[in-house]
Amino acid sequence: MALALALMYVDSRFAYLDRVRFTMAYLTTPVYWVADTPARVSAWIDDVFVSQRDLLEENTELRQQLLFAQRELQLLAGLASENSRLRELQEASQAVQGRVMTAEIINVSNDPGSRRVLINRGAHNGVFEGQALLDAHGLMGQVEEVLPFTSWVLLITDSRHGTPVQVNRNGERAIARGGRADAPGLELEFVPDTADIVVGDLLVSSGLGQRFPKDYPVARVTSVVHDPGQPFALIRARPLAQMDRTRHVMLVLPDNEAIMGAPVIFDSGSSGSDSLTAPADVSEDVAPAAELPAPEILQGDAP
Amino acid sequence: MTPRSNGMWVVVLSFLVAYLLAIVPFPEWAMHYRPQWVMLVLIYWIMALPYRIGIGSAWMAGIFTDILEGSMLGIHALTFAVLAYITLSVHQRLRLFSSLQQSGIVLALVGLVMTGTYWIKVMTAQTAPGGMLFLLGALSSAFVWPWLFMFLRQLRRGFDIR
Numbered sequence: 001m002a003l004a005l006a007l008m009y010v011d012s013r014f015a016y017l018d019r020v021r022f023t024m025a026y027l028t029t030p031v032y033w034v035a036d037t038p039a040r041v042s043a044w045i046d047d048v049f050v051s052q053r054d055l056l057e058e059n060t061e062l063r064q065q066l067l068f069a070q071r072e073l074q075l076l077a078g079l080a081s082e083n084s085r086l087r088e089l090q091e092a093s094q095a096v097q098g099r100v101m102t103a104e105i106i107n108v109s110n111d112p113g114s115r116r117v118l119i120n121r122g123a124h125n126g127v128f129e130g131q132a133l134l135d136a137h138g139l140m141g142q143v144e145e146v147l148p149f150t151s152w153v154l155l156i157t158d159s160r161h162g163t164p165v166q167v168n169r170n171g172e173r174a175i176a177r178g179g180r181a182d183a184p185g186l187e188l189e190f191v192p193d194t195a196d197i198v199v200g201d202l203l204v205s206s207g208l209g210q211r212f213p214k215d216y217p218v219a220r221v222t223s224v225v226h227d228p229g230q231p232f233a234l235i236r237a238r239p240l241a242q243m244d245r246t247r248h249v250m251l252v253l254p255d256n257e258a259i260m261g262a263p264v265i266f267d268s269g270s271s272g273s274d275s276l277t278a279p280a281d282v283s284e285d286v287a288p289a290a291e292l293p294a295p296e297i298l299q300g301d302a303p
Numbered sequence: 304m305t306p307r308s309n310g311m312w313v314v315v316l317s318f319l320v321a322y323l324l325a326i327v328p329f330p331e332w333a334m335h336y337r338p339q340w341v342m343l344v345l346i347y348w349i350m351a352l353p354y355r356i357g358i359g360s361a362w363m364a365g366i367f368t369d370i371l372e373g374s375m376l377g378i379h380a381l382t383f384a385v386l387a388y389i390t391l392s393v394h395q396r397l398r399l400f401s402s403l404q405q406s407g408i409v410l411a412l413v414g415l416v417m418t419g420t421y422w423i424k425v426m427t428a429q430t431a432p433g434g435m436l437f438l439l440g441a442l443s444s445a446f447v448w449p450w451l452f453m454f455l456r457q458l459r460r461g462f463d464i465r
Contacts, residue, residue: 028371035326108328110325110334111424113421113425
């Protein structure tokens with residue numbers, strides 16, 4: 001009993017046990033590997049037992065998609081170069097476009113109160129704490145705990161997680177916090193009633209807070225309620241990432257220079273390393289106070 | 304009585320299977336209904352072999368659960384130790400109960416342990432305080448108990464574990 005209490009105390013207050021946890025994870029990894037076997041076997045069966053006709057159909061479909069994607073990529077290349085020229089004019093730092101590392105979700109947390117997933121990449125693959133996780137549609141979360149061959153990722157829909165976002169249409173900034181309701185969703189916190197946010201707006205990551213890369217799609221606004229009795233507007237959004245359906249995800253690899261796009265005024269010079277050494281403040285209450293001031297400070301020269 | 308130390312691998316294997324069942328992905332709506340397999344297996348072995356499986360083993364099982372789930376080290380160790388203590392103190396009576404009565408006791412025990420775990424997690428801000436829906440897990444645990452009990456008893460008799 002006393003030992004358990006002591007362990008809990010030490011683990012919550014100090015970082016000594018991280019190493020123990022890390023080592024012990026060598027023991028637990030096989031369990032996850034076995035638990036994941038049914039999914040892998042079914043995927044393998046899907047792969048093996050497909051008719052040639054299906055394959056051909058899928059092939060042509062994929063070819064078409066590739067064509068579309070390439071066309072859009074060409075447009076994008078033009079836009080990107082134009083964008084970088086404009087940025088040079090403004091002397092702003094380059095936004096990330098970054099390289100990514102693919103990963104697979106191999107398990108979800110069985111605690112209904114927290115939304116976390118386990119991915120099959122760990123310290124041996126170069127994963128680090130705070131790394132952003134994406135799927136094909138949008139931002140999913142950030143790495144919370146790194147184990148040897150796996151890592152726990154805190155999803156943006158967890159109620160302890162706050163994501164700095166901005167409205168794609170007009171650059172309005174806010175913090176999107178995981179919904180406290182049962183349905184997975186996001187709530188925008190502390191948005192004044194006068195803010196110009198309407199249903200259907202696309203929210204992208206703002207890059208403030210130096211955790212997430214800038215301009216990745218995060219969510220779409222689903223409801224805006226102006227309640228005269230409330231000091232702030234009640235805004236809900238649905239994440240674009242397919243939180244509970246997708247299996248294939250991507251980890252964003254940092255570039256050597258600034259990870260994030262927006263220049264941060266209050267501490268320039270330590271942009272990349274700062275986000276690595278910063279303690280994982282996600283586990284406590286996300287400290288909106290720490291992240292909120294950023295928009296205020298930048299307000300002056302950002303537009 | 305000096306029990307022969309036999310069949311330990313069966314016990315360990317049953318725990319491993321329980322861990323597997325505990326982390327196999329469930330659909331979102333069924334999350335709350337997941338039976339607490341590890342606790343059930345623990346209760347059974349404590350009831351059947353109280354002189355071999357006790358608070359110490361429960362503590363180890365709890366630590367393993369903590370690492371598996373990535374929760375704070377010691378939460379499950381603590382609550383499982385409490386579970387083991389209570390089970391140890393009532394195991395004589397528990398053996399004489401009908402399966403329905405046993406299910407009732409299991410419901411209370413698992414519910415107690417889950418509530419304790421939940422409280423500690425909320426206190427240390429590891430999970431969001433929500434409704435009491437998580438107690439449905441205790442209900443489903445009580446529901447699967449009779450079958451698990453019969454299965455594990457067959458296993459124990461088949462391998463003659465004493």
